[in-house]
Amino acid sequence: MEDAFSPFAPVSEAEVFHGRSEQRRLVVEAIRTVGRHVVIYGERGVGKTSLANVLRPWLGQAIAVAHVSATAGDTFETLIRRAFASYQLTLPLPAVGFVRQQTEVQYALAAALPGESPLLPDQVARTLANFNYDLVVVVDEFDRLPTEQVPAFADFIKSLSDDRSGSTVVIVGVAESVNQLVGEHGSIVRNLMQIHMPRMSEDELTEIVDTGFTAADCTSTSRVMSRIVRSCHGFPHYAHLIAQYTGLAALNEAKQKGQAIDGTLEITEQHVVGGMDRAVQTADQTHREAYHRAVQGGDASLWVPVVVACALASADDRGFFNSRAVLQALQQIRGQEVVQQTFAYHLGELIAEKRGPLLERTGPEKRYLYRFVDPFMRPYIIMRAQAERVADGLA
Ligand SMILES: Nc1ncnc2c1ncn2[C@@H]1O[C@H](COP(=O)(O)OP(=O)(O)O)[C@@H](O)[C@H]1O
Ligand SMILES: [Mg+2]
Numbered sequence: 104m105e106d107a108f109s110p111f112a113p114v115s116e117a118e119v120f121h122g123r124s125e126q127r128r129l130v131v132e133a134i135r136t137v138g139r140h141v142v143i144y145g146e147r148g149v150g151k152t153s154l155a156n157v158l159r160p161w162l163g164q165a166i167a168v169a170h171v172s173a174t175a176g177d178t179f180e181t182l183i184r185r186a187f188a189s190y191q192l193t194l195p196l197p198a199v200g201f202v203r204q205q206t207e208v209q210y211a212l213a214a215a216l217p218g219e220s221p222l223l224p225d226q227v228a229r230t231l232a233n234f235n236y237d238l239v240v241v242v243d244e245f246d247r248l249p250t251e252q253v254p255a256f257a258d259f260i261k262s263l264s265d266d267r268s269g270s271t272v273v274i275v276g277v278a279e280s281v282n283q284l285v286g287e288h289g290s291i292v293r294n295l296m297q298i299h300m301p302r303m304s305e306d307e308l309t310e311i312v313d314t315g316f317t318a319a320d321c322t323s324t325s326r327v328m329s330r331i332v333r334s335c336h337g338f339p340h341y342a343h344l345i346a347q348y349t350g351l352a353a354l355n356e357a358k359q360k361g362q363a364i365d366g367t368l369e370i371t372e373q374h375v376v377g378g379m380d381r382a383v384q385t386a387d388q389t390h391r392e393a394y395h396r397a398v399q400g401g402d403a404s405l406w407v408p409v410v411v412a413c414a415l416a417s418a419d420d421r422g423f424f425n426s427r428a429v430l431q432a433l434q435q436i437r438g439q440e441v442v443q444q445t446f447a448y449h450l451g452e453l454i455a456e457k458r459g460p461l462l463e464r465t466g467p468e469k470r471y472l473y474r475f476v477d478p479f480m481r482p483y484i485i486m487r488a489q490a491e492r493v494a495d496g497l498a
Pocket of ligand 1: 113121152154338
């Protein structure tokens with residue numbers, strides 16, 4: 104079960120990478136097009152890093168991929184030097200100047216850059232032009248990079264495009280960082296293929312759960328699957344997490360009953376509930392704290408259902424929902440009619456600092472739209488509600 108799912112690590116092998124065919128096609132197409140660069144943006148946890156990780160087999164032989172993650176302490180120079188040093192060689196080595204051994208090649212690549220600081224974007228572009236193969240430089244976690252470093256990447260993209268270089272920059276980050284990049288240098292817009300990574304569809308999530316269960320020799324019903332998948336709110340992280348704990352719950356039960364565990368293991372809805380319970384207990388401390396902050400004090404018998412109703416409320420693709428959607432979800436939870444006034448106060452409070460804030464609010468009065476500040480909170484709250492039976496069977 105441990106090997107069948109990977110809730111905490113990005114996917115790194117094509118065999119366990121599911122769905123995303125459209126996004127993958129677009130990235131590959133842009134990489135193959137001279138003068139085009141890529142921005143992959145989307146919420147945390149939707150699978151951006153995983154997509155960047157599995158590009159290699161889709162690219163031609165003459166393209167190499169260097170993947171680096173930015174931190175707050177990085178600059179254009181440190182990232183580029185790290186990318187060149189971490190260069191993973193998976194193609195026939197170029198004829199000139201390099202020896203056919205990976206370590207020597209890594210050394211040779213880093214050394215191809217001018218030694219003195221600061222390293223300028225057009226120097227890097229010129230260095231790449233001298234290679235007789237193309238490099239894809241993936242800069243992940245771009246949002247962590249200090250803002251003053253952003254223009255250098257825009258310059259780098261501009262230089263590569265002007266040189267008609269076959270090398271490609273792939274920027275990976277949340278949406279705001281894309282705006283920043285484009286905002287700095289409007290002229291690079293036409294050089295950028297902007298690819299939005301949406302949350303996963305239920306079909307894609309089902310594929311993850313199904314493949315994992317099959318690998319772990321488990322059988323399940325479509326109700327079990329849909330219960331897991333619908334609790335994920337499109338986040339593959341939760342598909343891995345809930346499925347893994349569900350499988351473990353089934354395994355534990357079999358052990359406790361002294362059943363032999365050599366055949367296939369049958370997974371039931373009861374195991375899903377047990378699995379979510381465990382998943383909630385082991386969830387990120389920050390999510391637990393945010394939850395407690397949101398429902399603290401006052402009458403828990405109303406705070407909890409309102410918070411759960413927000414998590415269940417149908418939202419648009421940017422995560423926004425209105426109070427009507429909360430009302431509907433609350434009625435479902437309560438199994439009876441509810442009036443807006445019952446929870447209007449709570450909704451207003453949830454955008455206050457004192458309660459996190461759990462939600463943010465936009466739009467004109469009377470037509471307010473709400474959204475979870477941390478989108479991961481939605482599946483967490485739903486999982487918790489299921490484990491605590493607040494909204495049993497709703498997800
Ligand atoms: N296409 C996919 N198929 C299977 N699992 C995926 C896929 N994309 C992401 N995951 C899983 O989802 C979680 C988050 O993925 P990650 O790539 O780290 O997201 P991001 O970089 O957007 O924050 C990881 O546990 C990863 O294993
Ligand atoms: Mg990532």
